[in-house]
Amino acid sequence: MYNYAHRGLKLLLLSALLILSIALLAAACSNSGDDNDRAAGETPAADDTSADDADDAGPASFDISMGDTVEPAVTNFFEADTFTVSPGQEVTFDITNDGIAIHNMRIAGSDGEYDTDDDTISDPELFQAGDAGTLVWTAPDEAGEIIFRCDFHLLDMIGTITVE
Numbered sequence: 321m322y323n324y325a326h327r328g329l330k331l332l333l334l335s336a337l338l339i340l341s342i343a344l345l346a347a348a349c350s351n352s353g354d355d356n357d358r359a360a361g362e363t364p365a366a367d368d369t370s371a372d373d374a375d376d377a378g379p380a381s382f383d384i385s386m387g388d389t390v391e392p393a394v395t396n397f398f399e400a401d402t403f404t405v406s407p408g409q410e411v412t413f414d415i416t417n418d419g420i421a422i423h424n425m426r427i428a429g430s431d432g433e434y435d436t437d438d439d440t441i442s443d444p445e446l447f448q449a450g451d452a453g454t455l456v457w458t459a460p461d462e463a464g465e466i467i468f469r470c471d472f473h474l475l476d477m478i479g480t481i482t483v484e
């Protein structure tokens with residue numbers, strides 16, 4: 321008699337525990353479902369951010385040599401004279417005057433005109449033979465071709481930066 325009552329109580333307790341654990345399990349499942357939904361919601365946002373980072377190219381730097389010849393003909397030039405950069409990219413040109421004439425480098429601003437306030441000009445503004453310096457420039461956000469030049473040799477000492 322006592323044993324039966326004890327067993328009955330034990331069964332009741334076990335049933336209660338079972339129901340409780342099913343309820344807990346269900347709650348846990350629904351919680352983890354919410355977490356999954358939230359995580360799934362965050363994943364595209366994280367992907368979008370990294371895609372933006374990929375679009376925003378990091379800073380670039382290029383070496384550029386300024387040179388000239390006298391014989392057989394007088395020439396003045398940048399070497400290299402064509403560059404390709406990304407929209408909005410921070411670009412540093414490391415410039416050396418390897419010629420004997422004076423040179424510099426100037427990039428027209430968004431107005432496309434030289435000798436205006438939005439130009440970017442090399443530092444120093446005048447390179448003697450053997451001088452080294454830089455020109456730090458930010459590419460425009462729009463794709464296009466930009467001509468840069470030397471102020472002292474306007475016609476022959478030019479180069480092209482392609483923004484794409």
Ligand SMILES: [Cu+2]
Nearest residue numbers: 423470473477
């Ligand atoms: Cu020059």
